[in-house]
Amino acid sequence: MKIGILGLGTVGGGVWDILSTTKFQEYDIKVKTALVRNKSKYISYEEQGLNLTLDPYEILNDPEIDTVVEVMGGIDKPYEYIKYALSQGKHVVTANKAVLAKHMEEFLALAKNNNAALLYEASVGGGIPLIKPLKQNARINNFYEISGILNGTSNFILSKMSKEGLEFADVLKQAQEKGYAEQDPSDDIDGTDMARKISVLSSTIFKKHLPLEHIQINGIRHIEKQDMDIAKKAGCDIKLIAKSNYENNNYKAAVEPVILKQNSIFAQVSDEYNIGMAKGDNLSEVSFYGEGAGRYATANAVVSDLLDIYNHEAIEHLAVDFSSTKVNPILADYYVRLNDTNKIEELKAKLSSYNLINLHKGAFIAEKITSSEIKNYADEINVANQNYFIARLDDALIPSELL
């Protein structure tokens, strides 16, 4: 097996390191070439026998390279390179949920037609063996629900707010200083990253594509200390959770903050850790917990995929239904908090046909509603900058417990 790596950053360098350990001397696996943006930074790799190139096509057109690892990030260029690699019959291993969520249909067709493998264990849940065990069990067991805490940055922020009683903005600033959050953290805190991951998981486990634009997404950008305080006073916590569900021929999907009891497994997932959970007919509930990111955890997942290709255990091609399907938001009880006291009365008036429970002057619970209905009404009354916070109440939580 001869490998080309697109991107020699944190994960790409970790893959090289793992494959250089003595464990891999017995395998006929060699990383031949890596795409970098600047050769001088990576001279130490060159000294260890790795070819460096600035031209991706030196990898993609190399007949000796049978497997391409894409760990460069972004969407447009990875799309171009993955497509090209698969069309040449090269196997592809990627950690890139963004490009997968957008282009999986085209990738799967190319992989099948060119008898190439397309594996992506590292794309969801970093170091957690999640996709492969679920994919394999989906051969036997009908899964009808997948959920998870699948973004380390947002979970780190919420954990710190919960433990230390801090405001969102202060924690975000700290996280950025420590490198736990990007300078532009939008994908993480607005829920986009998790929506991509739940879309990839749904394609893999349900064999049904749930497009990003149909997934209800509410992030944590507007959460305040007062929201966490209300939850904690009631023995609860707030977590950003992705969930997709298939029942009665009806798909539901959402990424949104959830208020859940502290004595639940999800509430114990702290800091940058992730968890993925699936429910099925034989396996009523299985969960997988571990590091959501990190150099060696993520690289370990990439190498796991590489070994499956090496051992010819990755041949089965996913048959995913990409036809357009209505994806519904989740019907539940929702916590709503809005600091503008005039607007909150206007919003409550709009929601008068629902059962509302007042928590204090700025916050209430609306029962049996969807977040999209609440957001539509908030738009109608022009809440400035959409500056309100909504969170779903977990099924195990009774609204009155928050009083």
Next chain:
Amino acid sequence: MKIGILGLGTVGGGVWDILSTTKFQEYDIKVKTALVRNKSKYISYEEQGLNLTLDPYEILNDPEIDTVVEVMGGIDKPYEYIKYALSQGKHVVTANKAVLAKHMEEFLALAKNNNAALLYEASVGGGIPLIKPLKQNARINNFYEISGILNGTSNFILSKMSKEGLEFADVLKQAQEKGYAEQDPSDDIDGTDMARKISVLSSTIFKKHLPLEHIQINGIRHIEKQDMDIAKKAGCDIKLIAKSNYENNNYKAAVEPVILKQNSIFAQVSDEYNIGMAKGDNLSEVSFYGEGAGRYATANAVVSDLLDIYNHEAIEHLAVDFSSTKVNPILADYYVRLNDTNKIEELKAKLSSYNLINLHKGAFIAEKITSSEIKNYADEINVANQNYFIARLDDALIPSELL
């Protein structure tokens, strides 16, 4: 693939049911014959086309049967049949941790010499995909610790004591009435079942056999409400936990009650649920959670193994080191409770070289000690019926937190 099933009880019947669903029409898999003790009870299976036999050798000598599923329980007969099947080159899938913990060396040699697969996903953690993901990751990542709550009966009893404030004997009686506990529950409550499982996991993940007789085992037979009360007052819980560890060329293994904080993942594993956790160099911590038993969860694991054999993904033979190695008990802080007030003073005197923290007249904590030392001293002073309770304090717990 033609299968013979040894034992058509809960799990065996579940395997038949799953393989009879429409999902499996596309596979060339057929269950041909099942061993039963009494044909009349299983006539409905015969009507669906399954041969029933009272003679195991009708399966073991059938040249058409290439794969044997052993789900009959016990040790001696499964040992005989599995050995025979492997020596005939038949693949074996078993859910039987007792026979594996005792005879794995012989089984692995036979499997290798006869080019047969030996798989046992169902033997540990019932429906949790645990063994395969760990085994696969062990190819890449050096795991140095495995731990888990791996017995549903004992965990059900401890959960109920914790939630409802009941005495051990009352909960055990209820569990037996509901069928959650056997009439002779010794293997479950004394920790033997979990010791077998941690031995099987250690062989699989560390590639090192830790024999049962070298694993320190303390069960929950002598736990009382007062022990749980002390833990709960301190925001803790008590769980029966198996753990094995490999560091600095030194193996440690124990199955024992552990006092751990309620805000930990293990404390959230309730009732008959199980969890398995592994720590390694690339994967700092991964956990797998789900149903520890149950007809379809366990049968799902058996069928998962069968599909791996069907897809020729089970060929790699485990190379386990069976040489004799010293296995040490765990050095930690231990909670000790003894109702006989004379004996407890005698025991404390014996332990005078250790730092002791008194909790109340019948209970104390001994710091930095092993459970085997405490048990040896208790034996020396002849505690009647070994009627004392000891529990390890989790690493995250400081002894003074229990005051």
